[in-house]
């Protein structure tokens with residue numbers, strides 16, 4: 001490990017010493033050096049080591065019971081042995097000598113904030129303290145990374161007795177918003193995989209899952225009031241073979257699609273909540289709406305007919321901004337979305353909406369005239385403002401891609417800056433919250449090495465080092481505006497990603513680098529240190545069976 005802090009080097013030495021103490025006891029598994037990703041704010045090594053066995057006494061405050069249950073289930077799944085869960089300070093352990101882990105809420109440490117934690121590994125046991133349960137959860141993630149990688153395995157074969165170097169860690173995230181996106185429209189991914197993706201987010205202390213649920217090529221979100229959205233809009237007749245740039249275009253001739261049930265969505269939301277992950281659903285408008293228009297063509301400017309797209313790209317047919325039925329429809333859709341997703345935000349897309357149809361459409365022209373708008377860009381802005389009013393009525397906040405700046409931002413909108421950093425800079429300067437997700441660093445559908453060596457991808461080149469070099473807060477912002485940068489997110493668009501294995505390949509290890517960008521302080525990290533820790537961390541991904549891209 002590269003000692004960007006001298007403490008880390010000392011930890012290594014102590015870790016080695018701790019292992020030496022275990023010599024002669026084959027049931028105790030020696031540990032490799034500490035390699036925590038994302039790297040914590042402060043690590044203070046201490047002398048000695050802590051012995052822990054899977055049947056350890058797990059003591060937890062009332063508020064910490066959920067996190068304790070998560071830890072107990074995880075240990076049991078990997079080792080076949082369930083920790084002995086009891087209230088903090090209560091009961092004696094069923095397995096004397098197995099050690100203890102205590103999870104405690106400490107409201108009097110405001111410095112740690114809503115997500116920070118303090119983790120102490122002493123010879124007498126492990127104590128994790130945090131002002132809030134989310135902090136305890138992140139402390140547990142760090143503790144798991146102090147255990148052998150097999151703790152991440154799914155099937156009972158992991159060693160069940162460990163020696164952990166004594167250490168004190170205090171840690172809190174740099175940014176409030178630490179996100180990963182997944183497009184389930186270009187290709188569909190079932191709930192089992194979504195849960196696995198959420199596990200990967202949790203492992204890396206990421207706290208937001210942006211679920212891209214509607215697109216030109218498929219509508220995946222069940223809406224009871226408008227069943228044709230999934231029945232018709234959920235299926236396309238065929239899919240492009242190879243890359244868009246390969247000419248002539250060839251298609252596979254196979255109907256493709258799928259959608260989630262309400263129960264599955266609820267299951268995902270619950271699973272995410274247990275991992276302190278907020279799910280942000282994205283319902284695209286006014287553009288990227290061809291699947292919806294295939295089901296309800298009367299919502300377009302021309303009346304159709306349409307079919308969900310079989311090619312990738314940007315399409316001229318979008319929701320008609322002059323037709324009030326469109327807003328009644330969207331109000332109905334968003335009402336059901338708001339009901340299923342308890343988080344504060346709904347993402348409404350807003351990107352890549354051609355104005356071709358609006359320029360020709362009498363109803364759109366009439367809307368522009370009646371509302372006193374200058375042009376179609378102001379019509380888009382008017383559209384988004386009207387949607388914001390609907391969302392406010394549902395108690396939700398609007399997020400949109402940075403095109404929602406054009407023609408003027410809706411009053412409370414949060415901007416996700418993707419075409420670069422400028423949209424984010426402009427929005428933050430205007431006092432709006434911003435999430436940075438620029439195509440330059442955060443598009444994990446781009447190649448991660450020279451294309452000749454890689455499976456087909458969208459294009460571009462976003463190496464691991466490039467992701468690691470990302471700085472979400474632009475120097476152009478003054479201190480007040482900088483506070484509006486809530487964090488950053490990476491996006492996994494799936495035009496060229498047709499299997500869970502390929503999602504993993506494209507997302508990891510770049511997700512590990514993003515996690516460090518959004519969690520760790522710049523002064524506490526370096527690329528060299530990260531790469532060394534990633535080497536050990538990869539064993540953890542191996543134990544989970546993740547198809548990550550190897551660092552060669």
Ligand code: ACM
Pocket residue numbers: 351352401418
């Ligand atoms: C986007 O990549 N069109 C947000």
Ligand code: ZN
Pocket residue numbers: 300301319320321322323357358361362363364
């Ligand atoms: Zn129109």
